[in-house]
Amino acid sequence: MDWRAVDPAPLFAAIRERGPSADAERAVWAFDQALVAARIDGDLLDHLLVACACLVAHREGTSPRWVLEQTFRRSVSDAEWERRYAPLLV
Numbered sequence: 001m002d003w004r005a006v007d008p009a010p011l012f013a014a015i016r017e018r019g020p021s022a023d024a025e026r027a028v029w030a031f032d033q034a035l036v037a038a039r040i041d042g043d044l045l046d047h048l049l050v051a052c053a054c055l056v057a058h059r060e061g062t063s064p065r066w067v068l069e070q071t072f073r074r075s076v077s078d079a080e081w082e083r084r085y086a087p088l089l090v
Contacts (some may be wrong), residue, residue, distance in 0.1 A: 003038040011088040 008031065015031070016024045037044040053064040060067065076085065 001042060003035060003042060006035065006089055008032065008035055011085065014085060014088060 011031065012028045015027050018024065019027070034045065034048060037048050050064070053067045056067045057064045075081075
């Protein structure tokens with residue numbers, strides 16, 4: 001995937017529509033930072049995901065697996081991802 005070709009503006013707009021402005025802006029910032037990493041080397045995304053899960057687990061006094069399970073429970077459904085968000089990254 002050529003991450004340099006991705007225009008994040010439509011995704012950022014969808015994120016801003018979805019949630020409260022403070023949370024949406026944090027999510028936009030996080031996606032923007034992840035995109036910076038992806039543009040350096042797409043494989044960095046896997047490492048970034050693991051690092052973030054570990055840091056949150058440490059902060060919460062739990063495990064990375066627990067963090068990922070809780071995140072999974074709060075995430076959009078597969079159908080919503082495929083219909084609404086995935087096409088914004090093309």
